[in-house]
Structures are given as structure tokens and as C-alpha cells.
Amino acid sequence: MEYITAGESHGPELTAIVTGVPAGLVISEEQMNSDLARRQGGYGRGGRQTIERDTVRVTGGLRFGRTLGGPIGLSVRNRDWVNWSDRMAPFGQPPADLKREVTPRPGHADLVGALRTNTDDCRNILERASARETAARVAATGIARELLAELGVEVFSYVVSVGDASMDEDDFLAKAPTYTPLDIELSEMRCPSARATESMKAAIDRARAAGESLGGTFRVVARGLVPGIGSYASAGERLTARIGAALFGIPAIKGVEFGLGFEAARRPGSEVHDPIVLEGAEGFQRSSNNAGGLEGGMTNGMPLVVTVAMKPIPTLMRPLDTVNLDTLEVEQASKERSDVCAVPAAAVVAEGEVAFALANAYLEAFGCTNMTDLKASVKSYKQRLRTMSR
Numbered sequence: 001m002e003y004i005t006a007g008e009s010h011g012p013e014l015t016a017i018v019t020g021v022p023a024g025l026v027i028s029e030e031q032m033n034s035d036l037a038r039r040q041g042g043y044g045r046g047g048r049q050t051i052e053r054d055t056v057r058v059t060g061g062l063r064f065g066r067t068l069g070g071p072i073g074l075s076v077r078n079r080d081w082v083n084w085s086d087r088m089a090p091f092g093q094p095p096a097d098l099k100r101e102v103t104p105r106p107g108h109a110d111l112v113g114a115l116r117t118n119t120d121d122c123r124n125i126l127e128r129a130s131a132r133e134t135a136a137r138v139a140a141t142g143i144a145r146e147l148l149a150e151l152g153v154e155v156f157s158y159v160v161s162v163g164d165a166s167m168d169e170d171d172f173l174a175k176a177p178t179y180t181p182l183d184i185e186l187s188e189m190r191c192p193s194a195r196a197t198e199s200m201k202a203a204i205d206r207a208r209a210a211g212e213s214l215g216g217t218f219r220v221v222a223r224g225l226v227p228g229i230g231s232y233a234s235a236g237e238r239l240t241a242r243i244g245a246a247l248f249g250i251p252a253i254k255g256v257e258f259g260l261g262f263e264a265a266r267r268p269g270s271e272v273h274d275p276i277v278l279e280g281a282e283g284f285q286r287s288s289n290n291a292g293g294l295e296g297g298m299t300n301g302m303p304l305v306v307t308v309a310m311k312p313i314p315t316l317m318r319p320l321d322t323v324n325l326d327t328l329e330v331e332q333a334s335k336e337r338s339d340v341c342a343v344p345a346a347a348v349v350a351e352g353e354v355a356f357a358l359a360n361a362y363l364e365a366f367g368c369t370n371m372t373d374l375k376a377s378v379k380s381y382k383q384r385l386r387t388m389s390r
């Protein structure tokens with residue numbers, strides 16, 4: 001499967017086209033809309049989310065709630081468009097009073113994008129660099145979630161830290177797969193710890209009051225995976241590389257750790273690698289999950305556990321210095337309506353990206369024209385694995 005999106009933050013709508021989806025996959029409009037709503041949420045978001053009510057409109061590829069096997073067209077409307085239709089008009093002339101964006105924000109794509117594309121208006125860059133685009137990604141990757149769900153795979157995420165406010169996890173890899181999506185959704189920070197949620201919210205309140213912004217870390221978990229998805233054989237087939245690339249494709253993501261991650265580099269081998277055990281009907285298992293579910297670029301049957309770091313939001317209400325593109329004088333960077341912290345939202349986007357990478361790996365391993373054959377193929381693979389552990 002592949003997806004591509006089009007659309008600007010304050011344009012009429014965001015569009016996604018998803019190709020390579022097997023026929024016969026049941027798609028739930030409610031599920032897609034609930035994921036879109038989760039992406040809009042989380043403590044720390046800005047005024048834009050009070051305007052938008054993201055819902056998906058399907059423009060092709062589905063009939064009676066099932067995929068037909070052709071490209072799937074999806075669109076998410078920008079309700080804010082009515083306030084921008086003159087400044088963002090696809091045709092015609094700019095309004096006489098158009099204010100160009102000439103004070104690029106450090107940390108955003110503004111300056112480098114303007115240099116690269118030869119524009120004197122950073123809006124030409126920021127409109128597409130904006131993470132508003134991730135609404136279309138959540139819709140597109142929702143297809144992969146549905147596919148995985150039919151194969152018994154569940155993908156969810158939770159927030160681990162915001163700034164220096166963090167969950168207290170004694171043995172996070174052991175606990176990570178035991179949380180449930182319900183534990184997480186009940187909290188405004190999408191964090192399973194009530195105490196940590198309160199300290200994260202307080203940190204966001206302090207940042208907002210100080211004209212600051214915050215990043216943080218979140219974890220994505222996938223349960224129910226069969227071992228052997230992905231491959232050790234070539235660089236581009238390694239699931240580690242593919243999931244890493246998908247996560248680094250999300251704006252503001254600056255670090256990805258699989259399992260123990262950087263901590264593994266500090267420990268001796270005997271305290272990192274996960275002993276192999278044989279457990280009756282379960283077959284080959286691991287007594288720990290420091291690898292985070294991947295070995296040799298493949299799933300090993302344990303839950304996939306990926307921890308992701310997001311940098312603080314670049315737009316600051318107490319802005320940093322920048323250089324005015326017109327006058328070449330030092331000025332303060334532009335400040336516009338912005339999120340203070342979007343870690344919970346980024347976590348929802350990341351769930352989708354991980355689901356998409358995993359679903360593709362399943363399709364490569366088991367074939368991909370229709371769901372009946374795909375499910376039969378996964379079932380017979382599981383049966384073969386059982387015979388290998390008896």
C-alpha cells in the first residue's frame with residue numbers, strides 16, 4: 001500500500017489517496033472519525049482545534065463499507081478555510097492588503113523552505129509544512145489499522161513524558177504492552193498514569209503562561225503480531241528501518257527507540273537480549289521484551305514497543321530572534337495561533353504510521369489481492385509455526 005496527501009493547512013481541504021489496499025476490507029466510518037477526533041485532542045492544543053471538527057469524506061474505492069481493490073480517496077475539510085479563502089485562493093490575484101510572512105520562525109520550515117523554493121513569503125512554505133496535514137495521514141493510515149485489526153493486531157499509544165514531567169516506570173518494557181487503549185483514552189494527556197497526567201498538564205500550563213512550548217515522548221505498542229514479518233535480507237526490507245522512517249516522517253519527531261533503545265547501549269549483552277523459551281501452545285516466546293518486538297529487522301512475536309521523542313513546538317508566544325527577509329534586520333520571529341504541546345496528537349499520528357508500515361509488511365509476506373486469501377494465508381502460517389514448536 002502507498003498513500004499520498006495533498007492540501008494546505010488553510011486551504012479548502014486535505015486529500016489522501018491510498019493505493020494497493022486488498023479488496024473486501026471492512027472500513028468503519030466511525031472508527032476513522034474517532035481516530036481523527038483523538039488526533040485533534042490532548043491537553044495543550046491551540047485555538048485551531050476549536051474551529052475544526054475533522055471527519056472523513058470518502059471519494060472513491062469503497063462500496064457498502066468494503067474496499068473494492070482500487071485506490072481509496074479520502075478528504076478532510078478545513079473549516080478554517082472560510083477565514084482564509086482570499087489569502088489562500090488557488091486562482092486569482094493576492095488581495096491588496098496581503099501581509100507576507102517575512103519573519104521566519106526558528107525550528108519551523110519557514111526559512112529553509114523559502115530559500116529552497118525562492119519565495120519571499122514564508123506562508124508558501126508553512127501552509128504545507130504545517131502538521132495540519134497529519135489529519136489526512138490519520139485518515140489514510142486508518143485503512144491499515146482496519147486491515148491489522150482483521151488479522152488480530154492492535155496498535156495503540158500513550159504519552160510517557162512532557163518536558164521534564166514523566167511517568168514513573170520501574171520496568172517500562174514489561175509494563176508497556178499491558179496498558180489498554182481504554183486506560184489511555186480516559187486521560188486528557190493520553191497517559192495511563194493519573195499522577196503523571198496532572199504533572200504534564202501543570203507543565204503545559206506553566207509553559208503557556210511563560211510564552212513557551214513543550215515537546216515530550218510517547219510510546220507506540222502493537223500487540224498480536226506474528227513472528228517473521230519484515231526481513232533480515234536487505235536494508236530496505238528491515239522493519240526497523242521502515243518503522244523508523246515512517247516515524248521520522250512526522251513533523252517534529254527527533255528520536256525513535258525500539259525496546260530498550262539507547263539504554264541497550266549501556267548494558268552488557270546478558271542484560272539486553274531476551275531469553276528464548278518454549279511455552280506449550282504458545283510456542284516460542286521470550287521471557288523479556290528488551291528488543292521491543294523486533295530482531296533481525298523482523299517481528300519476533302512479542303509486542304512491538306517504540307518510544308518516540310518530539311521536540312517543542314517552534315511557534316513561541318515569546319519569540320526568538322530571527323532575520324526579517326525584507327529588511328535583513330534582526331527582529332522577533334512571527335507568532336501566530338499555535339499549540340503549546342502536541343505530544344498526544346503526534347502519538348495518534350504515529351500509531352497510524354506504525355500500523356501502515358506493519359500492514360505493508362503483512363501484505364508483502366502473505367499476498368495482497370483480497371482479505372479472504374490474506375486471512376487464510378496468515379492462518380496457515382500460524383498453523384505451521386505451531387508445528388515447528390512441537
Ligand SMILES: Cc1cc2nc3c(=O)[nH]c(=O)nc-3n(C[C@H](O)[C@H](O)[C@H](O)COP(=O)(O)O)c2cc1C
Nearest residue numbers: 108109129131251252313314315338339342345346
Ligand atoms: C500534531 C502536531 C501539531 C503541531 N502543531 C504545531 C503548532 O501549532 N505550531 C508549530 O509551530 N508547530 C507545530 N508542530 C510542529 C511543526 O509542524 C514542525 O516542527 C515543523 O513542521 C518543522 O518540522 P521539524 O520539526 O521536523 O523540523 C506540530 C507538529 C505535530 C506533529
Ligand SMILES: C=C(O[C@@H]1CC(C(=O)O)=C[C@@H](OP(=O)(O)O)[C@H]1O)C(=O)O
Nearest residue numbers: 046048129130131132135336337338339
Ligand atoms: C491545524 C492543526 O495543527 C496546526 C499545526 C501547525 C504547524 O505549524 O505544524 C500550526 C497550527 O496551525 P494554525 O496556525 O492554523 O493554528 C496548528 O493548529 C491540526 O493539527 O489540525
